[in-house]
Amino acid sequence: MAERKARKDAVRNREAVLAAADALFARCGRPEDVTMADVAEAAGVGKGTLFRAFGDRAGLLRALYEARLEPVREAAEAGPPPLGPGTPPQQRVPALLDALLCFKLDNRRLALALEESGNGSPYQAEHYERWHGLLRAVLEQVPGLTDSDFTAHALLAATRADLVEHLAGQERVPRERARAQLANFATRVLASEPPGELSAGD
Template structure:
């Protein structure tokens, strides 16, 4: 028996809710203030419709996060260097971290909201586990490095959404400065030469 396809109106309502959530999180000052009722109202659907589509607020956040992350995921899994699987590990590690940082900068409110759904810890979210596994696997392929699991955690700590928000929102660090500092920090850990200047629009 074939799996039943969602009704067209259900697909349409889900897309409307995602688009509404996208707009709300893009302009909010405090992510925790965006509720399922807010999303439903902005989407022009009932609150029950949003709950049926996503289960709860965490499900909505994950769905929106995954939708925004899809181009990055595709580049990591199928794309050319510097992110793609054919990239030498010593180059892929800083490229992965830069991709995480840029994604967090581009999605600051959403990242903050999502990282706060894992029982108060960003480390319990599915998206963190995926980033950690990718980075750990790349580190395992760099000669001379040890304790890859802990190193992946330590390097990813520099891209936490709350730190990104603190540095960009409160300390006024520019995108280019943050990327350059992270690249220098990663290069020191890997034992390679310091990277060149980072462009601010990449």
């Protein structure tokens, strides 16, 4: 019974921490200003509880990011069109990128804090690897596309948090314009003819 209560307390504490961190990042002007102490105080837990549950600030950021992103990812991996597998790849790729862009526009501070957390390469993060793998698998279904691995990296680069922050924050690009620009870019990439080989006389 005591063990079950401890597990319930741990789950409750985790949910309280994620909710507190969510609110703090939504209100903050600069992501780096939100500290573990701030989150612990807002959640009503000790700093030790916070570190035991998440390891460090980067671990907390990853957990919060994953919790928010999970519904989008579930729709992308197994949901209905246009994100899910029932959509032709030429339409599904722009839809996947649009979903990721909208997620980062809605979670600008959190996405920026995670990508700037300094814990190794962002390309080795679990969430990046899963999105890259999903996008690569869809790109492999596009006729004539020869390098789905690099193309997936290049398309995902257009949704990086620092670029999204620059466009939305510094350049004040309206949301719908940013979505249209990304869709046009993805469509052009998918429509590009693979470069032909040089003939012997060239």
